[in-house]
Amino acid sequence: MxxxxxxxxxxxxxxxxxxxxxxxxxxxxxxxxxxxxxxxxxxxxxxxxxxxxxxxxxxxxxxxxxxxxxxxxxDLSRNQVEDVFEVRAALEELALRSAFGRHTPKDLLHLRTLAAEARLCSPTDGMEVFDVSLRFHRRLVEPCPNGYMLELLGSVWSHPVQRRIALTYKPGQEHVERVASDHERIIDALEAHDLAKATEILRICHDPADERGGPIVE
Amino acid sequence: MxxxxxxxxxxxxxxxxxxxxxxxxxxxxxxxxxxxxxxxxxxxxxxxxxxxxxxxxxxxxxxxxxxxxxxxxxDLSRNQVEDVFEVRAALEELALRSAFGRHTPKDLLHLRTLAAEARLCSPTDGMEVFDVSLRFHRRLVEPCPNGYMLELLGSVWSHPVQRRIALTYKPGQEHVERVASDHERIIDALEAHDLAKATEILRICHDPADERGGPIVE
DNA sequence: ACAGTACACACTGTATACAGTAGACTGAAG
DNA sequence: CTTCAGTCTACTGTATACAGTGTGTACTGT
The missing domain is CATH 1.10.10.10 (Winged helix-like DNA-binding domain superfamily/Winged helix DNA-binding domain)
Structure with a gap:
C-alpha cells in the first residue's frame, strides 16, 4: 500500500x-x-x-x-471552560490593541461581510454560528503584527473546549442577531478610531453568558 | 528489544x-x-x-x-524573538493580576529564596541565570487560578526562542544583580499589596534590552 | 547545444512481527 | 473470608520490511 x-x-x-x-x-x-x-x-x-x-x-x-x-x-470538563474563555478574551483584546489602526478599508469591508453573514446562519445550528463568529474574530485581529500572538490565539480558538461548545449550544434567533450587531458595532468603533469602545464591545462578546448562548453539557 | x-x-x-x-x-x-x-x-x-x-x-x-x-x-529566527517576548510579558502580567492577593506567606518566602538564588549564579552562564529567573516567574504567577492560562504560559516559556536566548547570551555581573533586585522589588510590591507597582517592575523585567542581557545571534 | 523522457535514488508512508510490562484474574493457603 | 503468589492478558514499545512518490540525473533524439 x-x-x-x-x-x-x-x-x-x-x-x-x-x-x-x-x-x-x-x-x-x-x-x-x-x-x-x-x-x-x-x-x-x-x-x-x-x-x-x-x-x-x-x-x-x-x-x-x-x-x-x-x-x-x-477529561475536557477539567480544562475549565471559563478558563479558556478568559484567556481567549484577554488575548483577543491584546491582539486587537496591536491590530488597531492597521485595518485597511478593504479589511473593514470584509469584516462587514462577515458580520452580516451571521444573520444568514440557521439559529439552530450552533456550529455554524460559532464558525462564522470565529471567522470574524480571526479576521478582526489579523492585522496584529505579532505573528506569535496570532499563532497562540489560533491554538486557543481550536481548543477542544471551544469546539465542544460549538457543538452543544443552541443559539436561537435573538442570539444570532446579537452576534451580528455586536460585530457591526465593533467595526463602527474601528471606523471611528475608538479603541476603547471596540475593546469594550469585544469584552461583551466574550461574556460567557452571551457567547455560549446556552448552558454547557458536562 | x-x-x-x-x-x-x-x-x-x-x-x-x-x-x-x-x-x-x-x-x-x-x-x-x-x-x-x-x-x-x-x-x-x-x-x-x-x-x-x-x-x-x-x-x-x-x-x-x-x-x-x-x-x-x-527557522527559529522567523519566530521573531520580539514577538515571543511581547506575548510572554502580556501573559505574565495577566497571570500576575489573577494571582494577586493569592500568595501565601509561604509563597512569598519561597520567592525570596528564588530571587536571592540569582546572585549565586555564575555571571557567565546564561543558561543558569535564565533558568533561575524563569523559576521565579513561574512561581510568581502560580497562584493564578486559571489553569489554562498557566498551561499556555508554560508553552511560551518553553518556546524554542526562549531556550535559544538562554544559550546565547552572556549576562554579566551587573545583570545578575539587576535580575535579583528586580525580583526582590516585585516581592516587596506584593507584600505592600501594590499591584500596579508589581506589574510595572514585571514589565521592566521583560524589557528585551534588560532580560536578554546581550545581543542575540541570528 | 538543447529539450524531453526514462531511470535511479532518497526519502517518507505503511504494515506487521516480536518483545516487554503492568494490571487483572485465578487459585491455594492462612 | 482474606491474602498472597503465580499466571494470563491486553496493551504499548520497538524493529524492520516493503510500497509509493517526488526529485535529480543521465541518456536519448533533434
Whole structure:
C-alpha cells in the first residue's frame, strides 16, 4: 500500500481528524481508553498511523498517555471552560490593541461581510454560528503584527473546549442577531478610531453568558 | 528489544530531547533536513521512535514537515524573538493580576529564596541565570487560578526562542544583580499589596534590552 | 547545444512481527 | 473470608520490511 488513500491525505491525518471529532463531540467519553489496535481495526489501517495520530492528539491535549498503560480520552470538563474563555478574551483584546489602526478599508469591508453573514446562519445550528463568529474574530485581529500572538490565539480558538461548545449550544434567533450587531458595532468603533469602545464591545462578546448562548453539557 | 533502555525513558522521548537540544543550540542549522534513517542510525534506534519524536518536534514548531518530502529544522529566527517576548510579558502580567492577593506567606518566602538564588549564579552562564529567573516567574504567577492560562504560559516559556536566548547570551555581573533586585522589588510590591507597582517592575523585567542581557545571534 | 523522457535514488508512508510490562484474574493457603 | 503468589492478558514499545512518490540525473533524439 502506498502513502495515501482515496482522500489524498496521509492516513495518520485522517485518523487524527476522525478520533478528534469523536472526542470533541463526546461520542468518546472522557476517560475512555484509546487502544491503538482497536482504532486501527475501526479505520482499517495499521497501528503505525494510529500511533502518529495519538501522539498528536496527546500534545493537543485531547488524549492522555498513561505510563506504558495506554492512551485515554482527556477529561475536557477539567480544562475549565471559563478558563479558556478568559484567556481567549484577554488575548483577543491584546491582539486587537496591536491590530488597531492597521485595518485597511478593504479589511473593514470584509469584516462587514462577515458580520452580516451571521444573520444568514440557521439559529439552530450552533456550529455554524460559532464558525462564522470565529471567522470574524480571526479576521478582526489579523492585522496584529505579532505573528506569535496570532499563532497562540489560533491554538486557543481550536481548543477542544471551544469546539465542544460549538457543538452543544443552541443559539436561537435573538442570539444570532446579537452576534451580528455586536460585530457591526465593533467595526463602527474601528471606523471611528475608538479603541476603547471596540475593546469594550469585544469584552461583551466574550461574556460567557452571551457567547455560549446556552448552558454547557458536562 | 524491550520498551526502554538504560535511561529508563522511552526511546522516542530520548530522541526528542537530543534532537531538540541540537536544534535549539544551533548545532543543527535552520533548514537542515532531518532524515529519519540518519537520526535512527545516529542514536542507534529504529525509525519508529524517531518518527514519534519528529511528529512531536513538528507540533512543537522545532521541525517542519514538507509534503511527503521530508522533515526540516524550522527557522527559529522567523519566530521573531520580539514577538515571543511581547506575548510572554502580556501573559505574565495577566497571570500576575489573577494571582494577586493569592500568595501565601509561604509563597512569598519561597520567592525570596528564588530571587536571592540569582546572585549565586555564575555571571557567565546564561543558561543558569535564565533558568533561575524563569523559576521565579513561574512561581510568581502560580497562584493564578486559571489553569489554562498557566498551561499556555508554560508553552511560551518553553518556546524554542526562549531556550535559544538562554544559550546565547552572556549576562554579566551587573545583570545578575539587576535580575535579583528586580525580583526582590516585585516581592516587596506584593507584600505592600501594590499591584500596579508589581506589574510595572514585571514589565521592566521583560524589557528585551534588560532580560536578554546581550545581543542575540541570528 | 538543447529539450524531453526514462531511470535511479532518497526519502517518507505503511504494515506487521516480536518483545516487554503492568494490571487483572485465578487459585491455594492462612 | 482474606491474602498472597503465580499466571494470563491486553496493551504499548520497538524493529524492520516493503510500497509509493517526488526529485535529480543521465541518456536519448533533434
Amino acid at each position: 502506498g502513502t495515501e488513500d482515496a482522500a489524498g491525505k496521509p492516513l495518520a491525518e485522517q485518523v487524527y481528524e476522525n478520533v478528534s471529532r469523536l472526542i470533541v463531540s463526546g461520542e468518546l467519553a472522557a476517560g475512555e481508553p484509546l487502544v491503538q489496535e482497536k482504532i486501527a481495526a475501526q479505520f482499517d489501517v495499521s497501528r503505525t498511523p494510529v500511533r502518529d495520530a495519538l501522539t498528536q492528539l496527546t500534545t493537543d491535549g485531547l488524549a492522555t498517555l498513561v505510563a506504558s498503560r495506554g492512551y485515554f480520552v482527556t | 524491550g520498551t526502554e533502555d538504560a535511561a529508563g525513558k522511552p526511546l522516542a522521548e530520548q530522541v526528542y530531547e537530543n534532537v531538540s537540544r541540537l536544534i535549539v543550540s544551533g548545532e543543527l542549522a535552520a533548514g537542515e533536513p532531518l532524515v529519519q534513517e540518519k537520526i535512527a542510525a545516529q542514536f542507534d534506534v529504529s525509525r519508529t521512535p524517531v518518527r514519534d519524536a519528529l511528529t512531536q518536534l513538528t507540533t512543537d514548531g522545532l521541525a517542519t514537515l514538507v509534503a511527503s518530502r521530508g522533515y526540516f529544522v524550522t
